[in-house]
Amino acid sequence: MGVTVIPSSSEARLSPRRSILQNGLTVITSEQKALPMVTFNLLIDAGARFEPEAEAGLANITARLLTYGTKNRTALQISETLDYLGATLSTGCGEEAATVSMTLLKKDLDTGLQLLAEVLTASTFPAEELDRQKQSILASIRAREEQPGYIAHLKFIEVLFPKSSYGRPVEGTADSVKRVDRPGLLDFYQKYYRPNHAILTVVGDVSHEEMTQRLGKVFQPWEKGSAPVGPPPLPAPGPAGVIKVNKDLTQANIIIGHEGVPRSHPDYYAIQVMNYILGGGGFSSRMMESIRNRRGLAYSVYSAFEPEKYTGSFQVSMQTKNESAGDAIRIAIEEIRKIREQGATEEELKAAKDYLIGSFPLRLDTNRKVATFLSQVEFFGLGLDYPERYPELIRRIGREDVLRVARRYLQPEKLIVVVVADQTKAALKTPLDTGKGL
Numbered sequence: 128m129g130v131t132v133i134p135s136s137s138e139a140r141l142s143p144r145r146s147i148l149q150n151g152l153t154v155i156t157s158e159q160k161a162l163p164m165v166t167f168n169l170l171i172d173a174g175a176r177f178e179p180e181a182e183a184g185l186a187n188i189t190a191r192l193l194t195y196g197t198k199n200r201t202a203l204q205i206s207e208t209l210d211y212l213g214a215t216l217s218t219g220c221g222e223e224a225a226t227v228s229m230t231l232l233k234k235d236l237d238t239g240l241q242l243l244a245e246v247l248t249a250s251t252f253p254a255e256e257l258d259r260q261k262q263s264i265l266a267s268i269r270a271r272e273e274q275p276g277y278i279a280h281l282k283f284i285e286v287l288f289p290k291s292s293y294g295r296p297v298e299g300t301a302d303s304v305k306r307v308d309r310p311g312l313l314d315f316y317q318k319y320y321r322p323n324h325a326i327l328t329v330v331g332d333v334s335h336e337e338m339t340q341r342l343g344k345v346f347q348p349w350e351k352g353s354a355p356v357g358p359p360p361l362p363a364p365g366p367a368g369v370i371k372v373n374k375d376l377t378q379a380n381i382i383i384g385h386e387g388v389p390r391s392h393p394d395y396y397a398i399q400v401m402n403y404i405l406g407g408g409g410f411s412s413r414m415m416e417s418i419r420n421r422r423g424l425a426y427s428v429y430s431a432f433e434p435e436k437y438t439g440s441f442q443v444s445m446q447t448k449n450e451s452a453g454d455a456i457r458i459a460i461e462e463i464r465k466i467r468e469q470g471a472t473e474e475e476l477k478a479a480k481d482y483l484i485g486s487f488p489l490r491l492d493t494n495r496k497v498a499t500f501l502s503q504v505e506f507f508g509l510g511l512d513y514p515e516r517y518p519e520l521i522r523r524i525g526r527e528d529v530l531r532v533a534r535r536y537l538q539p540e541k542l543i544v545v546v547v548a549d550q551t552k553a554a555l556k557t558p559l560d561t562g563k564g565l
Contacts (some may be wrong), residue, residue, distance in 0.1 A: 141491065143501055143511045144335040148343055151323025151351045155501050155511070156335040159494055163233040165331035167243060168498035170506055172355045173225040173319035176292040183292075184299020185307050188260055189315050190220040193227065195256040197245040202256055205242065214239055216246070220297055223436050224506065230495065233332045240345045247320060248349045252312045264304050268296075275380040275547040278372055279444075282545045283382045286365040287440060293361075321352030326505045330498040358437045367540060369555060372547040379452040379548030383459055385541040387432045387439030390507045396520045397528040398432050398536055403479040404471045404529065405462060405537075406430025406443055411478060413462050418445065424455045432536075436507060441536070449552035456544060456555075463537050470530030484518045 141157045148154060178185040194216055195202040209216055214231035227246065231239040271277045281296060288294030298304070329338050364386040388395060399407075406414035407430055414428045428445035443463075447455040471479075491497050491514070504513050546555060 141497060141501070141514060145505070145511055146335070146339050148322065148339070148346065150346065150349055151321075152342070152346060152349070153326045153505060154339055154342055155326065155328045155505055156333065156338050157328075157330045157497055157501060158332070158334055159330055159497070160332050162494075163332050164494065165231060165233055165236060165239075165329065165333055166494040166498045167227075167229045167239075168328045168330075168495075168502045169227040169243075169247070170224050170326045170328075170502040171227070171320060172223075172324040173315070174221050174223040175295075175297045176222055176359050177319055177356060178292070178315065180292070180295070181303060182299075182306050182311060183295050183303040184264065184297075185311055185315055186225060186319075187220040187298050188257070188264065188304070188307055189252075189312050189320075190218045190225040190227075191260050191264075192252050192256060192312065193218050193246045193250050195260070196251045196253045198249040198251055199245055200242075202253070205246075208238070208242060212238060216242065218246075222293055222297060226502075228495070228498070236333070236341070240341060244345045244349070248346075250316060252309055252316070254309055257307075257309055257312065261304055261307065264298055265301055268298060268301055268304070275374055275376055275378075276444075276446075278374070279380045279382045279545045279547045282370050282372060282547075283384065283442065283543060284440075286368075286370060286543050286545075287384070287386065288438075289362055289365045291362045292359065293435070293438060318352065322346060322349045323351045324355045326502050328498045328502040328505070330494045330501070361438050364541065365543065367542050368544070370543070370545045371550050371553075371555060372545070373550040374547055376547070376549055377449065378446045379449050379455075379546055379553055381445050381447065381452060381456060381547075382442055382545045383456060383542055384440055384442035385538055385543060387441040388434060388536065389437050389439050390434035391436070392434070392439075394532050394536070395432075395434065397524050397532045399483065400476070400479045400521065400524045401466065401471070401529045401532050402430055402432050402441075403483060404475045405466050405533075406459075408479060408482065411482075413466065414443065414459055417462055418447075418455055418458050422454075422458070424448075424451045424458070428455075428459070449549045450554075452546055452548055452553040453555050456546075460539060460542065463539055463542075466529075466533045467537050467539075470526055470533065473526065476524070476526055476529060480521050480524065483521050487514075487517055 143155055143157050146154045173186060175186045194205055212231055212235045216229045219226045229239060229243055284294050406412045418424050418428045425445045425447040430443040433440050443459050490500055
């Protein structure tokens with residue numbers, strides 16, 4: 128199978144290279160010779176956003192079952208092969224994409240590639256394995272429904288993204304998981320697990336030329352599918368307000384937030400700097416200083432702009448005593464307003480940029496992290512020279528940028544507040560008064 132090589136600017140240490148095989152599979156490599164190991168990370172457009180609402184959890188179950196039987200091997204044989212090689216093979220599923228990861232010794236590359244090709248092109252989804260996985264997922268759902276942090280998260284996304292796949296859990300619900308059947312799995316697999324929907328990143332003791340040649344042979348039978356589905360229709364964010372869930376707890380679990388931005392947004396980097404100062408910077412953030420250090424209301428408080436490919440969210444998460452929930456929420460909202468009104472100091476700006484630039488290499492200190500990172504760089508369309516450009520993207524952010532994005536992307540009037548607590552002790556006011564807090 129021939130390849131089309133697409134030149135790119137290369138970061139000195141990662142030296143990523145990119146090719147597209149004839150069947151449409153995008154291949155990215157980073158040659159790392161320190162250890163005789165090879166790590167694969169496959170990211171494929173087969174996430175939960177592609178499944179029918181009535182069968183929520185279908186994409187997740189499909190990904191989980193990839194390694195539980197192929198036309199040539201049973202689940203036990205796959206497990207025994209991995210044990211014999213000392214290799215790891217895992218799968219996962221998110222809202223927008225599914226993943227398959229494998230790590231093995233260079234000497235076992237041929238066997239590992241054959242196994243990887245099998246799970247991607249010849250999985251059979253045995254009925255008995257499907258039943259086991261469904262029971263396992265149902266047990267997990269029941270367990271998570273007792274976790275206050277998960278309950279708060281679930282309620283938050285339900286309100287933020289109403290009637291959207293982004294507003295429901297990737298693992299589905301008890302009712303929807305029960306509806307998933309083998310014909311539906313096979314149909315989803317055959318439709319979405321196609322090479323032209325996928326990015327395969329390879330990091331380790333292999334050259335780009337060697338890897339594309341090997342992949343071209345082993346994946347030759349993997350045929351293109353129809354054109355990948357475009358961006359999903361995104362609903363209008365849900366209304367501001369307070370959602371109270373009563374649980375017999377000593378600690379209130381709180382999420383405050385609203386719609387965010389997608390990863391491709393031009394203000395993404397200024398937002399990250401601003402958020403580091405507000406609540407993303409751990410003990411150096413304003414929220415941590417105001418809520419924990421000064422008043423002792425919460426052990427931990429953290430804010431984040433969480434980007435997806437097509438949308439995103441802004442969230443403040445914290446735990447506090449039931450009785451102090453109202454005060455903690457009020458102070459968090461005050462800090463949001465304060466940074467919108469005053470921006471950041473030069474000292475805060477410098478500390479935020481120094482940390483974001485200085486910590487960047489920690490994302491790339493293992494082959495697995497590099498493989499995941501480069502897959503995401505390609506998925507989000509950032510360009511393979513992104514590691515080179517990142518420091519300057521952060522360095523050029525000024526105080527005026529922080530103030531501008533705070534005023535534009537922090538919206539107190541749109542805040543959704545979810546409080547999972549003993550409501551008789553929390554005694555929150557409602558509806559949310561965005562002018563004065565709770």
